[in-house]
Amino acid sequence: MRKLVIIISFLFGCSMLFAEELGFDEEFYSTKRKIRITDGIGMGPTKEIARQNAIIDARKKALRRVTSTFRFMLSESKNGEFVSSSVEEEVHAKIIDKERIINVKYDHGIQFKNGQVVAVVDCIITVxxxxxxxxxQEMLKTxxxxxxxxxxxxxWGQIFNRAYFSGITMSLIxxxxxxxxxxxxxxxxxxxKAYKAAKDPVEAExxxxxxxxxxxxxxxxxxxxFVTWAYSVWDAFEDRSRADEVLDQVHDRYFKKFPYHRKYSFFQEIMMDMRPEW
Amino acid sequence: MIGQKNIIQMVIVSFAFYSISCMNLPVDHSNPYDRVYENGNYRIVLAPAINVGSGLKFEWSDIVTIPTAENESPDNLNLSSLTFYVANGKFSDTDISKIQNQQTLAGSITAISYGSALTEFTAPHDGQKTLSLDPSNAYEVVLEASGTAGGKAILFHSNIVRWQP
Structure with a gap:
């Protein structure tokens, strides 16, 4: 039985050790995404220069594409045109790996003037x-x-809070x-029954x-x-509450356009009062 | 990243799990063939028999109260009889049932009574007795104690000891 408890304690300990310490850290919250760009276009006097220009174009497009959904939140616009080009810088968007070329096309059935070559590159870029x-999405969670x-x-609450290791470990335990x-x-x-039916001292023992x-x-x-289950309920609540503090920081920095005032629930306020100063 | 919070939580949980592992839940010894046997508020443990040539020597420890007994102690136990019941071979199911139901044993089994002047009748109740039994035969032996405790009549048995030649 001791061995069993040691194994459970070990798993529980691991789930706690691997639990993410929250705090607004840009590197920590950075997302890596592989973007496929099929329309990187470049022109040049030779095929190689056209290809390089197409890759530069693909890289720009990749950066623009990953930030496109929140461009509106961060950019200033005038007459329907974005005037600020600092979105990529603002969210620290950068290409972190060499692009993987899938295909480069030079023949488009059109002859360009001055013998210029146009390359259309299809590649995967990691941003x-x-x-x-x-x-x-996280801000909508309570x-x-x-x-x-x-x-x-x-x-499930831990998985909902994106603490996958803790969630799976707690579920398993x-x-x-x-x-x-x-x-x-x-x-x-x-x-x-077997004990009561034993008719021999050795067998009875x-x-x-x-x-x-x-x-x-x-x-x-x-x-x-049941203790682990109860702990999982408490931990999910606490983890989310602590994440809220980080999200508030993110909101103050990036989402100023959208007025947002977090409302703490009755239970959250109680928990905040009870929370020990770790 | 390991924080202070993680360490404190881990220590608390480890301590909790360790405490749980130390928990040893009581389980009733309800089989008279068990090394110890409980069927009432008192327990008397009869040790395995020893062949002393002239017979079989039996020894028992002091009577103890079983944790379920309230406000009772072996000190306020007034024993009036201590009787050995010996079965040639094995006790019958009827005898075992009587032991489990705290009833006086009787019938075909041999009763070897103790004299009332014995010191074991007052606390401490431990003692020993050599019974004139042929060690070349198989027996089962149980010790029956009766008396009063807190004005109430009580009867209880020890565990059954088996002698195999």
Missing amino acids: SFLDLDFFA AEAACIRSLYIAG TYGSLGYAYYRSNMIEEAE RRYAQLRDHKNVSKMLYIVG
Whole structure:
């Protein structure tokens, strides 16, 4: 039984050690995304120069495409035209890997003047950027939603909070413990009968040890399972609440155009008052 | 990144799990063939028999209260009889049922009564007795104790000891 508890403690410890320490860190929240650009266009006197120009165009397009959904939030516009070109800088968008060329096309059925060559490149470009779409989605999540999810299924709240390792570990511990406890508790009745029917001191002692083992293991694992489940509910709520502080920072910095005042729920206010100063 | 919060949480949880692992839940010893046996508020443990040539020597420890007994102690237990019941071979199911239901054993089994002057009748109740039994035969032996505790009549049995030649 000790071994079992050591394994559970180890898993639980790992889930806590790998739990993300929240804090607004641009590097931490950076998203890597592979973008396929099929229309990188470049012109030049030779095929190689045209190809290089097409790649430069593809890279620009990749940066523009990943930031396109939140361009409106960050750019200033005048007469329907964006006047600020600082969106990529603002969200630290950068190309972090060499582009992978899929195809380069030179023949378009048109002869260009002065013998210029036009290249159209199809390639995959890896871009890193601060994903404001992610934050926008996160802002809509509430602590109660995380809490209720964990109440239904242990670990779901953590997965909802994007703490995947913690969520899966807690789920495994909870349902593993409860499942095994149920399995062992089903063996109690049989073991009790065998113990009572034993007509030999040695057998009686052996059967007694088995019965005690079944009872102890099942009760212990029921406790472990339900305690972990309760912890998962509390942790989901707490994790979300702490994430809210980070999201407020993000909002103040990036989403000023959208007036937003976080309303803390009754439970959140209670939890905030009760929260220890870690 | 490991924070102070993670460490504190981990220590708390490890401590909680360790406490749970130390929990040893009591399970009733309800089989008279068990090394210890409980069927009432008192427990008397009879040790395995020893062949002393002239017979089989039995030894038992002091009587203890089972944790379910409230406000009772072996000190206020007034024993009026201690009787060995010996079965040649094995006790019958009827006898075992009587032991489990705290009823006086009787019938075909041999009763070897103790004299009332014995010191074991007052606390501490531990003692020993050599019974004139042929060690070359198989027996099962149980010790029955009766008396009063807090004005109420009580009867309880020890575990059954088996002797195999």
